[in-house]
Amino acid sequence: MSAGPADPRWSDWQPLAGYPAVTAEVLAETVDGGQAFRWHAQPDGTWFGQWSEIVATLRLGADGRVAWRCPAGSETRTAAALATYFGTDADFPALTDALPWRTDAHLARCLRDFPGLRILRQPFGETLLGFLCSATKQIVQIKQMQELLAARHGAPVPGTGGAFRRLPTWPELAACTEAELRACQLGFRARYIWETAQFVAARPDWLRETETLPYPEAKDRLLGLPGVGEKVADCVLLFGAGRLEAFPVDVWILKTLGRRYALDGWKPPQLAQFGRAHFGPLAGLAQQFLFAWERRHG
DSSP states (O other): OTTGGGOTTBOOOEEOTTOOOOOHHHHHHHHHSSSOSOEEEOTTSOEEEEETTEEEEEEEOTTSOEEEEOBTTOHHHHHHHHHHHTTTTSOHHHHHHTSSGGGOHHHHHHHHHSTTOOOOOOOHHHHHHHHHSOTTOOHHHHHHHHHHHHHHHSOBOTTTTTSOBOOOOHHHHHTSOHHHHIIIIITTHHHHHHHHHHHHHTOTTHHHHHHHSOHHHHHHHHHTSTTOOHHHHHHHHHHHHOOTTOOOOOHHHHHHHHHHSSOTTOOHHHHHHHHHHHHGGGHHHHHHHHHHHHHHHO
């Protein structure tokens, strides 16, 4: 990983088309703020990331514009993958402006502190795996689990000479033993992931079908998987399926809604219902701003 940005097999830098100028803090919050778990800050200030069979490095220019490079020879597919991943075809400024910040002073403050923050669109199956790893863990620990899973059970990324490995697919996880998964620092999560892998591997179209369903139906299906509760289901749908109405309630959202909205003592299902009612059909986008602000200032 650390050798990637300096490796001569990498392409030239290219601008990330359609992505707005952002601050270093907003870029960090976007790629390493709890949405995704395979981005790593490098000593030279760049970000190295992987998803699916994509490997990329990002750097921020003095003008706030993001540039990228990838292993030489994979520029075309990487450019297309980056556009999907960062949602460059979506009008996030308009979506953000549609949030109820005009009547919500705290939300307005969050938007001012993180201009340009957006929701990533990650591979659905990988997002499910990432958030099954997340129970009672901090971001740094989830990232460690993901790297171990990739190193021990994932295949090499094509075109990288074996330097980088992707995460294992669900059929590949199904071929592992629970003990092998537990050895990747998964703890009790190994059982959930192994059982989910057996279920998904036996139903090849299940993930694709679930990703395309309306939010209520998709969430019901996810809640039937081992280890998937309300928060995990909403995270998977928000960050892996673009369901902006999903409103994950984790410890930071519990804090921010209790402290800033006088909802202390409310249960997560009540807070999720409040979030969707108060913030509307883009509640998940509002949630990300609240989450980022509370982590920095709370």
